[in-house]
Amino acid sequence: MSVNITFLGGAQTVTGSKYLVEHAGVRVLVDCGLFQGYKPLRERNWRPLPVVPSRIDSVVLTHAHLDHSGYLPLLAKEGFRGRVHATPGTRDLCAILLPDSGHLQEEDAAFANRHGFSKHHPALPLYTRQDALDSLRLFHTVPFFHPFEPHRGWRVSFIPAGHIIGAASVLLEVGGRRILFSGDLGRSDDLLMKPPADPPAADTLLIESTYGDRRHPEGTVLDELAPALERVARRGGIAVVPVFAVGRAQTLLHAIATLKAQGRIPHGLPVYLDSPMAIHSTQVFIDHPGSHKLSPDEVRAMAKVAHFIETPEQSKALAAQHGPMVILAASGMATGGRVLHHLAHYAGDHRNMIILTGYQTPGTRGARLAAGETSIRIHGQDVWVAAEVVQLRTASSHADSEQLMTWLRRLPQPPGQVYVVHGEVGASDALRLRIEHQLYWRARVPEHGSVWPA
Template sequence: MEKFVKINFLGASGVVTGSKFLIETSEKNILIDCGMFQGLKELRELNWNDLPVDVNAIDVVLLTHGHLDHVGYLPRLIKQGFKGKIIGTAPTLAIAEIILKDSAKIHEEEANKANKENYSKHNPALPFYTVLDAEKTIKLFEVELEDKWIQLSEHISFRFQYNGHIIGATFIELDINRKRFVFSGDIGRTNDYLLNDPKKPEWADFLFIESTYGNKLHPKEDLETMLSTIIKDTIYKKGNLIIPSFAVERLQTLMYILWKLYKKNKIPNIPIFIDSPMGNNVLEVFKRFPKWHKLPTKDYKAMCKHINIIQSYKETWETIDDKRSKIIIAGSGMVTGGRVLTYLQQLIDEPSTTVLLVGYQAEGTRGRQLQDGTHEIRFFGKYYPVNATIKNIESLSAHADQQDLINWMKNIKNIPEQVYLIHGEPTALDAFRVKIKSIYHWNVKIPKLTDVEKVMI
């Protein structure tokens, strides 16, 4: 085997989204994650470019978890000639299937709408990929167990390790010629409502660690009291509480917390509507994989019974026309698409409306605009005044904060040859670099998009 490995930083380098890291060796070429860029327009436009590598030469894709910014580019990879296996844990591939099909459907619908209403500069507007493309991708999925070493070739093996964050999520340990490359994926939090605590790596020669909250500590908020207050205020205003939510994990966590609040008599029996076809499918994944989370079956059933799950677009409009105060949880979490756009288009100009943001809002998304206090917002080519109250609860984030990230590394027994900070915005990356240097005195790099590194093994 050659004595070096080539690392291609194809995404989530200097930015949060678009996770893609190609590891080239003389035996196998391995792509870790294959995500879409989200947020700023110049990032989203990168999605339309072919990868600057020989896609035909990639042997396998290993997935840390099923979020769109880690799996959403897979159908484009296949269009560019990839024919290998796409490997993940069973829940990760179940989530990836749901997300890819849903994403493809949205791409098709948006292209059709843009062509019909003539608001795209492209003629015709094309979907990023189709449902058929997604189905072709899913045929390449192959399940592997968590916590089991899998041999890829004579000198290369890998292992998935439980990582919290969302159901099925893992970090990846990749051993190449006795050197260990550790890819953190997205690291979850301790004491999560639904998930067990993340495991921690014990050895890393080369560490690739996410830095989403590398410059922040999550506030010590009394989440249940804050939610109760917001809900009671919504009822007092005779308005609607709209919660844009990520369909995977956040939506299920919110359902569970709201059900618990009702059971404890902390909130009245306000109608709760879940409008996320993808979120409903993710609920089924929780049902299928009980060992991957800590929600008891009886609580799962009671929670689902308590909440109204919207099945059709007709019901979306019936919910908007319903004059009662209510809670509406709808995708997407960064307000970039999905059913939440319809609710906000109709209700964001009303002072009685409250919009509650409950997760990370990437630069360039509508969610970030709302978080930053914008006075107007654009949906489907038109601007709408923001008269609604905008609230933000950071403590519901599924990402580890700076302290969690530092703790996640503390069991590493050796001194890594190199630590690469990925999956973060520039200020978070730099603050986290300084923190790691001061605590561990390790070599830390912040790679940029399309950087290539050669490391000796």
């Protein structure tokens, strides 16, 4: 019997990854991500999946970022009762990310209802914090390199992918086929994370392509961040830094701690981490010491370099303080959360700075800021942007096009078919062309909703 893959997300877009693998009446969903970015993409989150959630037998997660895990609470809410298989690190991060995602959606809906700027009456969250907590009961953890059988005749292995704590590539063996899902691959030169492990042999490969058409610039995040922070400190301004709570926040904290220790930025420059989720995610680096490059002393320095802001009241109190100072707050693309309040408060002052720390999905506020727009809409209001906008080019935790090709060349033998996924159309097609012209492998960029054989 054939093995088929339905591309329910992460196809010709860098968000919403969901890949449904079917064989002999069994359905396994690899990744279960939220769509983010453009409104037409976000609206997909509200549409029913083409497969009834109760008929999905299990889920396998590559890692915890919401574009790979954030749909899980809704899947469970709508009837999924199977196991969610993940590495211990992914489970620990999902325990932080998913409830926070539900909480933010509840807060955003309540804010919209109070201020009347939603087109829906009343505005409702996609799912709640309690829905997320309920979905965590479905998790079953498996370490790297420990093959397991989620169903009879199905075999799954997790291989380290770098990127963030717990991130894995997934080898799925079923129906005589070996299907490898790259997940999000980390960099070989990442500041925090170890490089991805070499990939195993596979008949079919799904390769991410976030940076499929780009190379990271030379240099390090330390060299890029130091002059920006020194500049904003010199003019007494406030740097607002939208960060992804998992991975990017810790990279910035480690970089700031290192720069202060080296004397490259003022030692007394106040730093605030205004994200309970990022605070708790930093603890995961302590709990998983073998999963990253940092020494115990470096982890402690990273945790101590910032004042932790836990409550909304503490967050609001920052507005009464004067610069210079640095505020790190989620979310990394300015799509929601506390960073929106800081942007609304500080974006209009030319002494201030907005530091974008990585890839900005098209359609997000972060992408509009990176494009130089002088007005962005926050909570139904147009906010003038006079602050200096700096986009760090070296802080990404994704492999670039050269690093992706290097990983592909480490496959023991050519796969029969490559599907290029999790990238914007241009990035995916650029990587497809390189795979075909340089490696001479068959490669395709699948469309959303398409079904292809494994």
